[in-house]
Amino acid sequence: xxxxxxxxxxxxxxxxxxxxxxxxxxxxxxxxxxxxxxxxxxxxxxxxxxxxxxxxxxxxxxxxxxxxxxxxxxxxxxxxxxxxxxxxxxxxxxxxxxxxxxxxxxxxxxxxxxxxxxxxxxxxxxxxxxxxxxxxxxxxxxxxxxxxxxxxxxxxxxxxxxxxxxxxxxxxxxxxxxxxxxxxxxxxxxxxxxxxxxxxxxxxxxxxxxxxxxxxxxxxxxxxxxxxxxxxxxxxxxxxxxxxxxxxxxxxxxxxxxxxxxxxxxxxxxxxxxxxxxxxxxxxxxxxxxxxxxxxxxxxxxxxxxxxxxxxxxxxxxxxxxxxxxxxxxxxxxxxxxxxxxxxxxxxxxxxxxxxxxxxxxxxxxxxxxxxxxxxxxxxxxxxxxxxxxxxxxxxxxxxxxxxxxxxxxxxxxxxxxxxxxxxxxxxxxxxxxxxxxxxxxx
Amino acid sequence: xxxxxxxxxxxxxxxxxxxxxxxxxxxxxxxxxxxxxxxxxxxxxxxxxxxxxxxxxxxxxxxxxxxxxxxxxxxxxxxxxxxxxxxxxxxxxxxxxxxxxxxxxxxxxxxxxxxxxxxxxxxxxxxxxxxxxxxxxxxxxxxxxxxxxxxxxxxxxxxxxxxxxxxxxxxxxxxxxxxxxxxxxxxxxxxxxxxxxxxxxxxxxxxxxxxxxxxxxxxxxxxxxxxxxxxxxxxxxxxxxxxxxxxxxxxxxxxxxxxxxxxxxxxxxxxxxxxxxxxxxxxxxxxxxxxxxxxxxxxxxxxxxxxxxxxxxxxxxxxxxxxxxxxxxxxxxxxxxxxxxxxxxxxxxxxxxxxxxxxxxxxxxxxxxxxxxxxxxxxxxxxxxxxxxxxxxxxxxxxxxxxxxxxxxxxxxxxxxxxxxxxxxxxxxxxxxxxxxxxxxxx
Numbered sequence: 001x002x003x004x005x006x007x008x009x010x011x012x013x014x015x016x017x018x019x020x021x022x023x024x025x026x027x028x029x030x031x032x033x034x035x036x037x038x039x040x041x042x043x044x045x046x047x048x049x050x051x052x053x054x055x056x057x058x059x060x061x062x063x064x065x066x067x068x069x070x071x072x073x074x075x076x077x078x079x080x081x082x083x084x085x086x087x088x089x090x091x092x093x094x095x096x097x098x099x100x101x102x103x104x105x106x107x108x109x110x111x112x113x114x115x116x117x118x119x120x121x122x123x124x125x126x127x128x129x130x131x132x133x134x135x136x137x138x139x140x141x142x143x144x145x146x147x148x149x150x151x152x153x154x155x156x157x158x159x160x161x162x163x164x165x166x167x168x169x170x171x172x173x174x175x176x177x178x179x180x181x182x183x184x185x186x187x188x189x190x191x192x193x194x195x196x197x198x199x200x201x202x203x204x205x206x207x208x209x210x211x212x213x214x215x216x217x218x219x220x221x222x223x224x225x226x227x228x229x230x231x232x233x234x235x236x237x238x239x240x241x242x243x244x245x246x247x248x249x250x251x252x253x254x255x256x257x258x259x260x261x262x263x264x265x266x267x268x269x270x271x272x273x274x275x276x277x278x279x280x281x282x283x284x285x286x287x288x289x290x291x292x293x294x295x296x297x298x299x300x301x302x303x304x305x306x307x308x309x310x311x312x313x314x315x316x317x318x319x320x321x322x323x324x325x326x327x328x329x330x331x332x333x334x335x336x337x338x339x340x341x342x343x344x345x346x347x348x349x350x351x352x353x354x355x356x357x358x359x360x361x362x363x364x365x366x367x368x369x370x371x372x373x374x375x376x377x378x379x380x381x382x383x384x385x386x387x388x389x390x391x392x393x394x395x396x397x398x399x400x401x402x403x404x405x406x407x408x409x410x411x412x413x414x415x416x417x418x419x420x421x422x423x424x425x426x427x428x429x430x431x432x433x434x435x436x437x438x439x440x441x442x443x
Numbered sequence: 444x445x446x447x448x449x450x451x452x453x454x455x456x457x458x459x460x461x462x463x464x465x466x467x468x469x470x471x472x473x474x475x476x477x478x479x480x481x482x483x484x485x486x487x488x489x490x491x492x493x494x495x496x497x498x499x500x501x502x503x504x505x506x507x508x509x510x511x512x513x514x515x516x517x518x519x520x521x522x523x524x525x526x527x528x529x530x531x532x533x534x535x536x537x538x539x540x541x542x543x544x545x546x547x548x549x550x551x552x553x554x555x556x557x558x559x560x561x562x563x564x565x566x567x568x569x570x571x572x573x574x575x576x577x578x579x580x581x582x583x584x585x586x587x588x589x590x591x592x593x594x595x596x597x598x599x600x601x602x603x604x605x606x607x608x609x610x611x612x613x614x615x616x617x618x619x620x621x622x623x624x625x626x627x628x629x630x631x632x633x634x635x636x637x638x639x640x641x642x643x644x645x646x647x648x649x650x651x652x653x654x655x656x657x658x659x660x661x662x663x664x665x666x667x668x669x670x671x672x673x674x675x676x677x678x679x680x681x682x683x684x685x686x687x688x689x690x691x692x693x694x695x696x697x698x699x700x701x702x703x704x705x706x707x708x709x710x711x712x713x714x715x716x717x718x719x720x721x722x723x724x725x726x727x728x729x730x731x732x733x734x735x736x737x738x739x740x741x742x743x744x745x746x747x748x749x750x751x752x753x754x755x756x757x758x759x760x761x762x763x764x765x766x767x768x769x770x771x772x773x774x775x776x777x778x779x780x781x782x783x784x785x786x787x788x789x790x791x792x793x794x795x796x797x798x799x800x801x802x803x804x805x806x807x808x809x810x811x812x813x814x815x816x817x818x819x820x821x822x823x824x825x826x827x828x829x830x831x832x833x834x835x836x837x838x839x840x841x842x843x844x845x846x847x848x849x850x851x852x853x854x855x856x857x858x859x860x861x862x863x864x865x866x867x868x869x870x871x872x873x874x875x876x877x878x879x880x881x882x883x884x885x886x
Contacts, residue, residue: 008555040465181840
């Protein structure tokens, strides 16, 4: 057989039962965010290769599916690359070591586009391109597939859906408050209870590192180690800091802060007092107001907690950062933060921006695993004997159409030879009422 | 500026106003087809390159966006290609003519995947892969983007949405009847009136060609000329047939059939009588029953008409073919037909299949051009003065949340310096009720 039945490596077909849940969840997301004034947008799945490889995407930039140039441009790239290779080979006759894949491919400039690996880069490009056509602040909801050429593994796919919510042009913490409220309301509507929104601020992370005496150019390395607190505990973090070459004194001073936080009734107040001049003055008030604003709705589905160990990987965050945690399941279901400097990379002028990315695939997984079913229409099936005369067929079809107009889901199908099995299958699919139509009505 | 604000060539960003219409149309499509027992499915946007280049896709196979291999596989392909080139160059020293782009690129086997150019190939692969998990007959609805590296032009984009509806495993014309009814019901719900479904059968096209004496291996060429009837008329078709080297006698005999059809009150009956043994016996009865079955619903939004000049390009069609025509606009909005031989290419066993592809982008274009607006929620905007104390902010947010729960769309935004302009903009976006909140309530 010439053709391949399986999907390409690492990607998957979605079967009807899961699609029902996905369609339902997308419906709830669109409806709920709309109530908060978010509008849907769509960007192309293909982006300029330059936009995808500008160092905003961190590790994801290594996982891009690249789109081959076409026609003359492709031929030119291949000629250029093979010329390059020839030259190098001439000049390196004594070096017999085989060149590795990446070095070999780098000679050729073969791709002009790539599949987007997230929705943030396309959103910022979109906003930069259409600023004058969009309201300010602009509240955007984008649901779409993204692609990453990750090593395939259980539950992680190379094509998956992301759901991003962003507010651009809002400098104050109203953005954070609205994003957290809209997102927690959505999760509540999907039946989630008892989850947490953890919140922190990159500026607090930096102030704590500065106070502890870490050199400024090592902050990111310190944060990567701190991010393991959940897994290796405070002692683990302390040892790893020292093993990585940081001074014992800084590590101890740093860990003492976390120890102090444990005892403090109000973590933000404690840090404000302890960090003193290391922390920008508005940071604490800003966080406190976000927590109060969200708390004002007195929703009991979730709690919003200050978590000074929250890091979030992307280096583009400039202020608040947050994460959705499901403590029962021990996982995170999305997160986000403020990234006030990214629009400037496209336009030269910074625009305040803050966003949330919901872990859509994880939510679908949780819902399907707990046996979530979508509320269904009433379902009827009409089975038609083979060879039913045209006039009778017409009557059945007219009846089906009438029922559909009144809101019933009607399946019209030919009767199979094994009618019993067919009816069992239909019952499984939720067709509780099954009518049969014969040439001889007395049958 | 390093980053590009524009979308990649030929693709486009979709702005909020159009997205509203798209989301609405997708909602109507999903809801209506569900009433007919169709279930949503999703396939990856990336397909195996072999599946996309197996000659099922006609001209579209020239327009594939190919995905570059990665890592060692890419390096191997490049080494292999450049070795190939070296060899050829050695053996062709006397030939100084530059090689063209395609020939050059053909030396390299650089792609292992491609972006799908339609939804039919992925559907058939999906069905072949999951037959045992799917009901029979299987009624599938697939809405998704497809990509074609066409020359960009007004209204034609390189990424566009398709909407396909297919029934697999149903050999009888119940498939055609249900597909036409579901599709016309959907179009009716979207406000379309007075459109036509034109129907024909590849077997009628073949019988007419055989009767006229065209050689069997030239049928496709004859049909391509016949397909121009709309544009060049019967005389034009006759001359082009002769100019293309067909016998004058065949051309005349062929055109006499169309002349006869014009006079005949019942085209199908006329052809049955005239074509005699050239036409398979069940073809006429099959078509007549489809027309009667669809007519049984007495829906006046559209008419179903037999059109013996309807060709449809794809060579994979094996029986009935149909097209949605909007006579007022002089355009087609989709079409489809029966393709009973395609599943066999994947599994070795043929499965009857019949489908419709709705021209989603064209429908959106028609709706937006005629100023269609989506029925909206009630919309309120709350404008907050900068520096409003936290307690007051909390009250406003709690009030907004309450209104949202009762079904109102509420936008909470900071008051701009130019409040008058801000309020005008909000009014344009449909926020008819705007409340303002000040630190000093008397302001």
